[in-house]
Amino acid sequence: MYKQIDSNKFRTSLLIFVFIIFVIGVGYILSWYFNNQLILVIAVIVALVQSLVSYYYSDSIALAVSGAQEVARKEPFLELHRLVENLSITAGLPKPRIYLINDSAPNAFATGRDPQHAALAVTTGLMDKLNKTELEGVVAHEMSHIGNYDIRLMTVVVVLVGVVALLSDFFMRWTWFGGGRRNNDSNSEGGGQLQAIILIVAIVLAILAPIIATMIQLAISRKREFLADASGALLTRYPEGLASALEKISKDREPLEVANKATAHLYISSPFKDKDDEGGRGWLAGMFETHPPVEERVKRLREMISK
Numbered sequence: 001m002y003k004q005i006d007s008n009k010f011r012t013s014l015l016i017f018v019f020i021i022f023v024i025g026v027g028y029i030l031s032w033y034f035n036n037q038l039i040l041v042i043a044v045i046v047a048l049v050q051s052l053v054s055y056y057y058s059d060s061i062a063l064a065v066s067g068a069q070e071v072a073r074k075e076p077f078l079e080l081h082r083l084v085e086n087l088s089i090t091a092g093l094p095k096p097r098i099y100l101i102n103d104s105a106p107n108a109f110a111t112g113r114d115p116q117h118a119a120l121a122v123t124t125g126l127m128d129k130l131n132k133t134e135l136e137g138v139v140a141h142e143m144s145h146i147g148n149y150d151i152r153l154m155t156v157v158v159v160l161v162g163v164v165a166l167l168s169d170f171f172m173r174w175t176w177f178g179g180g181r182r183n184n185d186s187n188s189e190g191g192g193q194l195q196a197i198i199l200i201v202a203i204v205l206a207i208l209a210p211i212i213a214t215m216i217q218l219a220i221s222r223k224r225e226f227l228a229d230a231s232g233a234l235l236t237r238y239p240e241g242l243a244s245a246l247e248k249i250s251k252d253r254e255p256l257e258v259a260n261k262a263t264a265h266l267y268i269s270s271p272f273k274d275k276d277d278e279g280g281r282g283w284l285a286g287m288f289e290t291h292p293p294v295e296e297r298v299k300r301l302r303e304m305i306s307k
Contacts, residue, residue, distance in 0.1 A: 011153050015153070015156060015157065016051045016054070016055065016156065019047065019050075019051060020047040020048070020051055023043050023044075023046055023047035023050070024040075024043055024044055024047050026043060027039055027040045027042065027043020027044065027046075027047075028040055028043070031043075054156045055113060055156060056113065058111075058113070058156055059111040059112045059113065059117065059118075059119055059151070062109075062111045062263055062266060063099055063111060063119060063121060065258075065260065065262070065263055066101055066109075066121060066258050066259070066263060067101055067102065067103075067258045068099035068100065068101050068119075068121040069099060069100055069101075069102070070097055070098065070099050070100075070119075071098055071099065071100045077098070077100070080098060080122070080127065080135075081098060083132075083135065083136055083139055084096065084098060084120060084139055084143075087136070087139055087140055087143050087235060087236075088143065090235055091140075091143050091144075091147055091235055092147075093115045093118075093143060093146060093147050094115055094116055094118070096110065096112065096115075096118035096119050096120045096143075096146060097118070097119040097120070098119075098120055098121075098122075099119055099120065099121040099122075100121070100122060100123075100124065100127075101121055101122065101123045101124070101256075101258060102123075102124055103123045103124060103125060103256055103257055103258055104123070104124060104125040104128070104254060105123060105125045105252060105254040105255060105256040105257070105271065105273075106123060106125040106126040106128075106129045106130060106248065106249045106252055107122075107123050107125070107126060107249060107256050107259075107267045107268060107269060107271055108120070108121060108122040108123065108126055108138050108139075108142055108267065108268050109121055109142065109263075109266035109267045109268065110142040110143070110145045110146050110150075110151050110266075111151050111154075111266060112146065112151045112152070113151070113152045113156075114149065114151075114152060115146050115147060115149075118146045118151060120139065120142050120143075120146075122138070122139075123256065125252070125254070126138065126249075129248060129252065130245055130248060133236075133238060133240075133241035133244075134241050134242075134244050134245035134248065135245070136236055136238075136241055137232060137233070137236055137238070137239075137241035137242030137243075137244070137245045138242065138245050138268055140231075140232035140233070140235040140236045140242065141228050141229060141231075141232035141242055141268055142228075142232075142268065143232065143235065144227070144228040144231035144232045144235065145224070145228050147231070148224070148227060148228065148231065150224045150227075150228065153224075154224070154265060154266060157265075225268075225291055225292055225297065226292060226297065226300065229242060229246075229297055229300065229301055230300070230301075230304070233301055233304055239301040239302065239304045239305050240301070240302070240305060242301055243297075243298045243301040243302055246268075246269060246294050246297055246298055246301075247294070247298060249268065249269045249294075250269055250294040252273070253273050254273060255271065255272055255273040256271035256272075259271035259272065265291075267291075269291060269294065270291045
């Protein structure tokens with residue numbers, strides 16, 4: 001667990017560093033190609049500002065996008081607050097802020113840059129459709145994400161993956177329309193060849209960058225779910241509670257209306273419900289899943305009981 005925490009902290013720093021280098025690199029190429037140093041200045045500013053925003057405000061962005069509202073420690077949410085308090089004490093973590101998403105689909109997620117600035121969001125459907133031990137299993141799972149620093153890594157990813165996609169599209173459009181390109185290059189055969197090469201590179205970046213970023217995002221998300229399941233089960237000492245909760249959530253066919261592709265990986269179970277969820281997917285489709293199969297997660301939890 002401690003290795004996972006250190007790994008998540010390192011990955012977050014590495015992700016932000018690579019993002020900064022990527023944006024500045026794109027800005028440098030564009031500034032050279034269009035002979036305009038202002039583009040490089042703008043790229044540096046965007047890289048630094050967006051990295052700071054993703055680190056300090058990505059949790060607020062995720063909560064706002066999900067339509068989550070903070071709930072006070074009073075009825076009808078007093079029991080939820082007590083449950084979170086008890087698990088926070090058991091885990092040795094500060095109590096996270098508690099938010100409610102007004103949606104009848106059962107689901108939940110945790111977010112924040114560290115345990116001291118964490119938030120836990122649950123849907124009204126989760127409160128209505130799970131019993132106390134199942135709800136405790138879900139909260140313990142999300143508390144494990146907080147304790148493992150998964151929340152920092154994945155909330156930063158929410159912002160940065162979207163920015164990579166936007167920058168790639170921006171890069172391709174500027175190169176395609178070619179406004180303001182270098183005159184000395186455009187007046188020679190060699191310059192024309194260079195422009196063609198840059199155009200090809202731009203198209204490849206525009207197509208591959210968001211795909212690769214998304215695949216990294218999803219691969220990290222799938223791996224962390226197994227660890228949070230195990231950590232959550234150890235926290236409650238009752239794996240069956242979480243196993244039963246996952247089965248109920250996955251069998252509920254109502255999609256979560258407030259979820260989108262940017263935030264889907266944050267939830268305890270995929271918020272999208274369609275016929276493909278029933279199984280039968282190939283390995284390629286599985287690479288683009290936000291979560292590992294529920295059947296596999298439940299199997300591992302129940303193996304903990306037998307051992």
